[in-house]
Amino acid sequence: MDRITKxxxxxxxxxFSKSSCCMCHTIKTLFNGFGVxxxxxxxxxxxxxxxxxxxxxxxxxxPSVPAVFIGGELVGGANEVMSLHLSRSLIPMLKKAGALWV
Incomplete structure (x- = not known):
């Protein structure tokens, strides 16, 4: 747990991802598409x-992956990230954490 916090x-x-996980790939692609x-x-x-x-x-x-943390806080997995994206809450969260400046 200390390692995760650090x-x-x-x-x-x-x-947190696994190289063979398709949902992990999807979430990484989503963030990269935003310029994060x-x-x-x-x-x-x-x-x-x-x-x-x-x-x-x-x-x-x-499941354990993907596990997304924004601003040091656990957001969740693919379902939670996609729900935030569809509700238009993800971009403001990324801006607040300093991951996006647009």
Whole structure:
């Protein structure tokens, strides 16, 4: 959990992902399309990724990936991010966190 807290405080947008996950790819593509440069942690490619995945499950990320943090706060997974996008709440949230200036 301490590792997640440290990682999520480093940049405005953090995505915990797996390189083979299609929903992770979709969420990364969405953010990149906005011009946001998220800090992506591929849990299947980093040392200790399995432990991070277990910690994400413990804090309520189910499924564990994608797990999106904006401004250090857990937003959720693909469903939550897409709901925010469709309700036009995602862009203001990204601006407030300093991830977008447009």
């Amino acid at each position: 990682l999520t405080s480093e940049k405005p947008v953090i995505i 440069n998220p800090n992506v942690h591929e849990l299947d490619e980093i040392p200790g990724g399995r432990e991070v995945e277990q910690a994400l499950l413990r804090i309520g990320c189910n």
